[in-house]
Amino acid sequence: MKILLTRVNWMTLKTNKRKRLKAFSTILSLTSLLTLSVPFVLYAQEASPTPTLTDEQFHQQMEDLFVKAMKQRESGNIYSSIEDFQSILSTQPKLHRARLEMAVAYYQIYKFDEAVKEAEIVLNDPETPPNVRVSILAFMAQVKQDAERLNQGQSTWKFPVEFGYVYDTNINIGPDNTVVAPGDEKKRDSGTMFSVGIDHTYQTGKRYNFGKNPANLLWQSGVNIYNKSYLNEDTYNLSVVSLRTGPTLVTTGSWRSNLTLQEDIISWGGEKYAIFSYLLPSYTWHFGDTGFESTADAVISRRDYSRPGYRGRDSVYLAPRLSVGYTFYNGKMAALTGIQYINENAKDDAYSQDAVCFFLTGSWKFQEHNTLFAGYIQTESRYDAAPVPGLADWDRPRDEINRQYKLGYIHTFKDFGWLTDWNFNAEVIHTSADSNLPAYDYSRSETTITLSRRF
Numbered sequence: 001m002k003i004l005l006t007r008v009n010w011m012t013l014k015t016n017k018r019k020r021l022k023a024f025s026t027i028l029s030l031t032s033l034l035t036l037s038v039p040f041v042l043y044a045q046e047a048s049p050t051p052t053l054t055d056e057q058f059h060q061q062m063e064d065l066f067v068k069a070m071k072q073r074e075s076g077n078i079y080s081s082i083e084d085f086q087s088i089l090s091t092q093p094k095l096h097r098a099r100l101e102m103a104v105a106y107y108q109i110y111k112f113d114e115a116v117k118e119a120e121i122v123l124n125d126p127e128t129p130p131n132v133r134v135s136i137l138a139f140m141a142q143v144k145q146d147a148e149r150l151n152q153g154q155s156t157w158k159f160p161v162e163f164g165y166v167y168d169t170n171i172n173i174g175p176d177n178t179v180v181a182p183g184d185e186k187k188r189d190s191g192t193m194f195s196v197g198i199d200h201t202y203q204t205g206k207r208y209n210f211g212k213n214p215a216n217l218l219w220q221s222g223v224n225i226y227n228k229s230y231l232n233e234d235t236y237n238l239s240v241v242s243l244r245t246g247p248t249l250v251t252t253g254s255w256r257s258n259l260t261l262q263e264d265i266i267s268w269g270g271e272k273y274a275i276f277s278y279l280l281p282s283y284t285w286h287f288g289d290t291g292f293e294s295t296a297d298a299v300i301s302r303r304d305y306s307r308p309g310y311r312g313r314d315s316v317y318l319a320p321r322l323s324v325g326y327t328f329y330n331g332k333m334a335a336l337t338g339i340q341y342i343n344e345n346a347k348d349d350a351y352s353q354d355a356v357c358f359f360l361t362g363s364w365k366f367q368e369h370n371t372l373f374a375g376y377i378q379t380e381s382r383y384d385a386a387p388v389p390g391l392a393d394w395d396r397p398r399d400e401i402n403r404q405y406k407l408g409y410i411h412t413f414k415d416f417g418w419l420t421d422w423n424f425n426a427e428v429i430h431t432s433a434d435s436n437l438p439a440y441d442y443s444r445s446e447t448t449i450t451l452s453r454r455f
Contacts, residue, residue: 002159012180062088066098073101075288076254078109078214096122096132103139109214110207112147114139148202156201163194164425164450166228171236173431173444175269186442189230191237193448197224214251220258221245235269274310277302291327295338296320312348319343324360332365342381349385350397356380361406369412373427377404393438400435422453 057125069084085102088095099118106115122128123136199222206217223243246260262278282297301317323338342355361375379402388394408427413419425448432443 016344050287052249062092069098070101073105073108076251076286078105081105094125096125096128100136100139107139107143107146109209110216112143117141119143121451156202156203158199158201159455160195160199160224160452161455162196162450162452164192164448166191166193167447168230168444169446170442170444171230171233173265173442178192187233187236189226189233189236191230193228193450195224195226197222197242208249210251215249216251217247218250220248220260235266237269239267241265255283255285257281266298274303274305276304286299292455293325295325297323313346313351315344315346317342317344319357333363335362336360342379350383350387352384353381353398355382369414371410373406373408373410375404375406377406378402379404387437396436398435398437398440400433400437400440402431402433404429404431406430419451422451425450425452 024366065084066089069081069088072078072084073081082102085105087097089102092098099122103115103118106112106118119140121135123133123140128136161270166189169186169188171187171189193220200220202219202221204217204219207379208215208217222244224240226238226240226242228238230236242262242264244260244262246258246259248256250256258281260278260280260282262280264276266273266276279300280297281300282295284293284295298321299317299319301319303313303315305311305313319340319342321338321340323336325334325336327334337360338358340357340359342353342357344351344353344355352431357377357379359375359377361373363371363373365371381398381400381402383398386395387399402411406427406429408425411424413422413424426435427448429446429448430444431446433441435441
């Protein structure tokens with residue numbers, strides 16, 4: 001459902017964080033530990049210059065190759081990085097720092113046996129200092145633990161909970177933008193909302209190589225129940241039960257991709273309203289350590305309405321989207337912008353539309369556990385036919401611009417009794433529609449204050 005998908009998109013933009021496999025959560029810390037702990041300088045071993053190079057030139061050549069290998073690994077070109085480390089070790093086999101960094105590279109592409117093998121070579125060298133041995137043993141234990149877990153497969157369960165207060169200045173606007181109550185008096189009301197769910201991630205243990213980007217296969221599923229109940233106008237209450245499942249491929253920092261199947265069962269005013277079925281493909285590419293990432297995704301939906309008189313709204317909804325995100329200021333600030341094309345083909349041409357959506361959002365973590373976020377969405381829609389041909393003010397196809405502004409604040413409680421790790425979220429969304437049909441002009445402000453947590 002469009003309004004719910006918009007909500008999900010906002011929540012995604014709010015966090016704007018890269019998904020990582022839990023199995024690789026210690027890679028950076030281990031790499032830093034190994035690098036800092038190894039007391040060998042890069043060319044402490046006896047050099048083996050070629051007849052045409054001086055010692056200094058040869059050392060500089062090897063150092064440049066080492067820096068190149070590290071950059072290749074950091075940018076996600078793991079195989080190229082390993083080739084460069086192997087070139088270094090072919091001339092200096094006892095250069096242990098290069099061998100340990102290569103072991104980490106093997107770990108990143110799930111070649112656990114190779115990672116352990118390279119680490120053991122350094123561990124078995126009697127000249128390896130004790131503090132380096134401790135680091136290597138910790139690394140090898142992590143590798144073996146992850147290998148066992150991934151090969152056997154492991155399930156992770158999460159239980160998101162959210163509840164709070166809502167205030168709406170125009171509850172006449174229905175669950176999606178095809179349902180506006182023209183001519184009705186603008187109504188205000190406040191109410192409560194809650195959302196509970198179960199998220200399941202299964203690490204299959206299956207790994208695939210796609211060029212220079214090895215990927216791990218996950219399977220993610222979930223169920224969520226959402227309810228918004230007004231205190232006075234219960235005919236506008238909204239309930240949604242969402243079911244979803246699908247595969248996800250995650251690489252070691254270069255890209256991620258997923259394909260989700262989702263079913264939304266929607267009730268409005270206490271009666272069955274519609275069933276929306278979705279196919280949701282997505283692909284995200286990370287541009288190394290630049291802070292940039294780009295996403296191509298889409299909404300492919302079949303919308304089946306249940307109420308008498310709403311059958312003309314049954315449609316196929318297609319909405320491909322391109323976006324670019326940027327994280328900066330040491331991860332404290334993030335921005336996301338993009339464009340989306342929408343094509344909806346309904347049984348009744350009055351509800352068939354073509355639209356273009358532009359969005360821009362940003363977040364700022366101005367203090368520890370405190371984040372501000374804001375955003376703007378503009379959608380320009382053109383419908384194929386008039387709602388009521390021959391009737392004044394209804395005899396033209398809708399042509400409108402919908403603008404949505406959002407401002408919010410998130411605080412995560414720490415050391416605060418039972419509220420520890422709960423998120424306090426306050427946000428205001430203002431929407432205005434400027435249509436060529438006066439009946440479809442409207443403005444709406446929604447204020448939400450919630451507490452949420454993932455158990």
